[in-house]
Amino acid sequence: MSARQLHLNAFLMNTGHHEASWRLPESDPHAHVDLAHYARLARTAERGTFDSLFLADGPVLFNDVGQRPSGSLEPVTLLTALAVATEHIGLIATASTSYNSPYNLARRFASLDHISGGRAGWNIVTTAGAEAARNFGLDGEPAHAERYARAEEFVDVALKLWDSWEDDLVVADKAAGVWGDGTRLHPPRHAGRFFRVEGALNVPRSPQGYPLLVQAGSSQDGKRFAARYAEAVFTAQQTLDGARSFYADLKARAEAAGRNPDHLKVLPGIVPVVGSTEAEARHHERVLEEHIVHEHGVRRLEHLLHRPPGTLRLDGPLPDDLPPEDAVEGAKSRYTLVVELARRERLTVRQLIGRLGGGRGHLTFAGTPEQVADTVEEWFRSGAADGFNIMPAVLPSGLDAFVDHVVPLLRARGLLRAEYGGRRTLRERYGLPRPANQHVTVPALV
Structure with missing residues (x-):
């Protein structure tokens, strides 16, 4: 032990x-x-x-x-x-x-x-x-x-x-x-x-x-x-x-x-x-993603990123002009984590919502x-x-x-x-x- x-x-x-x-x-x-x-x-x-x-x-x-x-x-x-x-x-x-x-x-x-x-x-x-x-x-x-x-x-x-x-x-x-x-x-x-x-x-x-x-x-x-x-x-x-x-x-x-x-x-x-096989686990994950209502995710992401409503394009990337963490008065570390995840993996807003749907950045x-x-x-x-x-x-x-x-x-x-x-x-x-x-x-x- x-x-x-x-x-x-x-x-x-x-x-x-x-x-x-x-x-x-x-x-x-x-x-x-x-x-x-x-x-x-x-x-x-x-x-x-x-x-x-x-x-x-x-x-x-x-x-x-x-x-x-x-x-x-x-x-x-x-x-x-x-x-x-x-x-x-x-x-x-x-x-x-x-x-x-x-x-x-x-x-x-x-x-x-x-x-x-x-x-x-x-x-x-x-x-x-x-x-x-x-x-x-x-x-x-x-x-x-x-x-x-x-x-x-x-x-x-x-x-x-x-x-x-x-x-x-x-x-x-x-x-x-x-x-x-x-x-x-x-x-x-x-x-x-x-x-x-x-x-x-x-x-x-x-x-x-x-x-x-x-x-x-x-x-x-x-x-x-x-x-x-x-x-x-x-x-x-x-x-x-x-x-x-x-x-x-x-x-x-x-x-x-x-x-x-x-x-x-x-x-x-x-x-x-968790699934008994990797395919089963992926299936569980896919079923959850298919049940996401993306309109909710867009509004939540706009709020986190301090963007006006209706400014994020679902199949586009995050805007280039997002402020740095120092300019954010809200949840600073979560803001940075989400932005860095999207930039690092070149995710669209739709893909980012899918990634955040399970754990909000975890x-x-x-x-x-x-x-x-x-x-x-x-x-x-x-x-x-x-x-x-x-x-x-x-x-x-x-x-x-x-x-x-x-x-x-x-x-x-x-x-x-x-x-x-x-x-x-x-x-x-x-x-x-x-x-x-x-x-x-x-x-x-x-």
Whole structure:
């Protein structure tokens, strides 16, 4: 058995990551609000001994409602229900630093960590897009650098709140009539540029100390933020060389920030389309592509590229006059990834929509279980990944296929555990230490 093991996260999205997945006969168009659907997926991922599962979110209605199932259950609420339906798997949710307050968010995640027995994770995002901004009374989205400055202060305040209770504050001395030791309470009394937070959190310090901190931005600001705070990074990478470069850069940044680079796990996204033969896998992929409504894809691509409606030609290339990443205030890294993919492979808009339909820029791979396992192993062993964000094109069948046919191969190759081996926290699954409380001095070893 290899000493270094894969970390697998199941990224769950209603009927699947492919935009046309809901149109297949097997799919339930109402699955996005069905707890039983998500509970089944969570138990399947747990059967595959995944480290964690992940629910994306945003404070805006994603997609044209004509395109695919839209709207979603609030993720921390849903994960609280899934905590009861599972025993081992980590539970990660997106929450925005742009449109939340540190106190309420810190309370929600501390509560989830208690309820789940230490399995909570927070995917930290800085929400882009004018649509979300207008939902919160703003005329337009804050600038990219401004969003990250707010995010840094937000996380700093959340950490103060999670550390506002020392672990041994509760003494529960019934004879003396003393429940807690007030000298071990540390209100943040924070007054900063974006936030003023006075009092201690109203939830005790949780089993993990605080939830696993996850981040997904790959812009320069995103990578600087990840090097300082992130313990796991979800990233979209199209090529092995690009993934290696990103991996090395992020590890070096973490080390330069004074952190152990092994305490930052890099998980590229992969959309596996699995078939018993390569021809069968290609057929599954082709069926999905045939169900794409290209008009939806054009509108979405025009929005991403900041082009006026009706300016992209379906059978033509991307325009030559697209702005550089520095001029984009939205999702910078995803913008660059899509443009570079189209330029590198000389794709028409129609072909680009087909490539993005499965994973919105994440690596899509159709093949046999052996071919999928080969790809995972190559990236893992060659310094491109610590694990993978598995994004099935169709749910539940895509996750079933990965767990039933790819996972056994990864186990046979010594890359993945065969069983969980007892109750552990999400941090322990990811090989991370429990963080010390910033208010407690740890005695030096002599």
